[in-house]
Amino acid sequence: MEDYEIVIGLEVHVELLTQSKMFCGCSTKFGQPPNTQVCPVCMGMPGVLPVINLKAIELALKAAIAFHSEISPYCRFARKNYFYPDLPKNYQISQYEQPIATGGYIEVDGKKIRLKRVHLEEDAGKLIHSEKGENFSFVDFNRSGIPLLEIVSEPDINSPEEAEKYLLTLKQILEYLEISDCNMEEGSLRCDANISVRKKGENRLGVKTEVKNMNSFKSVRKALTFEGRRQINLLKKGEEIIQETRLWNENLQITEGMRSKEEAHDYRYFPEPDLVPVEINAEWIEKVKETIGELPSERKERFMRDYNLSDYDATLLTSKKEIGDYFEKCVKKFNKPKIVANWIMGDLMAILKEKKIKINNSPMTPDYLVELLTLIEEKKITGTIGKEVLVDVFETGKSPSEIVKEKNLIQIQDEDFISKVIEEVVKENPQPVEDYKKGKEKAIGFLIGQVMKKTKGKANPQIVRELLIEHLKKI
Ligand SMILES: [Zn+2]
Structure with missing residues (x-):
């Protein structure tokens, strides 16, 4: 294994956080009854005309700016032609020759993973295969036409672990900038990978396979680990690697080759005649830039600088925007950052995880935590009692002061x-x-x-x- 190097490029699709779809006014809300969020446009009826959702363009611009990509002054949509039952138009509106942005990079542990391109397209519907063994499937078009951003990396990733970190960083940026909720379970982030191996020191890339059907970041790492080993073993035996698409089988924990017929695509891209090119001028880019808040990496550095936190603490506290927001709300009223950080990362996180509650829905609000820390600070209760009070807040929803009073927990100084x-x-x-x-x-x-x-x-x-x-x- 040590003589070989793994080369990975990732192709990530994320659903954008718009209220309405890419080319019509239908809602994008997740989890609604099938085919209740559809109209003639996203159902691909004859004679309908798409209208571009400007919000989707702006979210794509935000992402492109955050990735340091070069934004095209004109971007154009194209038809990608193929037939599939979840695609009523028989083509997907995507971008081909003139994507919204090219180049740029995402920094992972100090290494710049370059991007090839960033482009906009629409999502397809969803097939639901009958589980009763009947010989048919259902189609739900609620997803059809939801705006997608495709982010394609260069083959700069050199290990399955690095691929996972890249995805986590990408997700963090997109969540911070409210571009996508990146919820892999709900399908709002999907990832395919190109992977090849070569002898260390070799310049030429090996024959690659494309791995699909990975449903979590963990399965991306596992699938790439398996596939890398499989390819290395083939080369060691003097066998050839076949360029093909392989599906990750979560149950068997292996990748399996698809029949080559299924992937023989010739999309015959051509410019979408129903949409004019979008002109993106400097003024527009500037306007979008102003809406970009602090990026996760910037926030981490600020936390280290302004609150005197360690790299480790700052990384954890900025791992999610909500956690950083929670921390800052507390510190504003209780100016002891290290103490606040310890309580959030220790007892609070543990109980949130146990109860599967997100920090912004926490019964222990920032105000309550400040109240609790003040009680400890003023020596009204001990730290040990404080931990109990925290649990009680989750049980009862009452404020720390109320709980301390009711349960007579005031510290004994007598x-x-x-x-x-x-x-x-x-x-x-x-x-x-x-x-x-x-x-x-x-x-x-x-x-x-x-x-x-x-x-x-x-x-x-x-x-x-x-x-x-x-x-x-x-x-
Ligand atoms: Zn529609």
């Missing part, structure tokens, strides 16, 4: 009360006391723990420590 508990603990645990007296410093931790247990975590741990040391000196 030295007389704490001293009494210490006396009890010392009496009940002669062995650890003796150990401590003999110089086993660690034994004190156990004794503090016992006091905390007796006070249900409410005693101020610092006071407990001080009083305990004092008490042990006296006996």
Whole structure:
């Protein structure tokens, strides 16, 4: 394996976050009953005329700017002709010779993965195959005509892991700029891969295969790992690699060749006669540029600089726009970034993950977290109690202050009360006391723990420590 190098290029399709379809006014809402969001245009009826959705062009421009691509002053749509039951017009409106943008790159771990092109097209309908073994399929045209952005990379990717990282970075940019929700389960991000292998140091590319049917980022990585190994093994045996399309079989965890007949395409592209070319002038590009907020990489650097966070913390907090937004809302009112970061990345994330809730739907709102952290900061409750309160907020939806009041969780600072508990603990645990007296410093931790247990975590741990040391000196 070590003598070989894997070369991968990715072709990603994302559905754009427009309200209406690419060439008609039908809604793009996901999950509606089949064929309820259709009209003569997206059903491909004779005589209808498409109208370009400007919002889709603007989202494509946003993406092109974020990818550092060169935007074409004129872009043109083309007909890609082929027959398939989910394509009522028998052609897909796409872009061929004059895509909206060419070139550019996406930076992954400091390496620039170059892009070949970025273009707009419309989605096809969806075939739903009967599961009862009947000999027919259903067609749902709700998806037909939804705007798609196709992003084609150069073969600059050198491992399945890098391919996965590229996809994660791409997704992050598109989510940040609200270009696509990139939801792979709902099909709003799809990815095909071209993969070949060659001996290390060789310049010429090997024969490639195209791998399709990967339904998650993880399956992209697995499929490419399998396919890379398969190709290397063939070369080692002196066999040839056949240029073909292969499908990833998730159940068997292998790629399988498609019958070559099925992929013999000749699309006969020609300019779409019903649409005039779109002129994209500098003024328009400038206007779109103004709508682009901070990119994920810029935000990460700002978090490190302004909040003095580590690379690791900043990476996690900016991994999703919502997490970064949540963090900043908290820090605005509670100016201790590291403490806020630790609570978000630790206990909050754990419970959100467990309950499968997104951070922007969290019952623990930024205001509530600030309230909780303030209670701890002002020593009204202990950190341990704070963690319990967090869980309670998720259970009850009540505010941290309400919970603390109702459950009487206010921290115990009363030295007389704490001293009494210490006396009890010392009496009940002669062995650890003796150990401590003999110089086993660690034994004190156990004794503090016992006091905390007796006070249900409410005693101020610092006071407990001080009083305990004092008490042990006296006996
Ligand atoms: Zn329509």
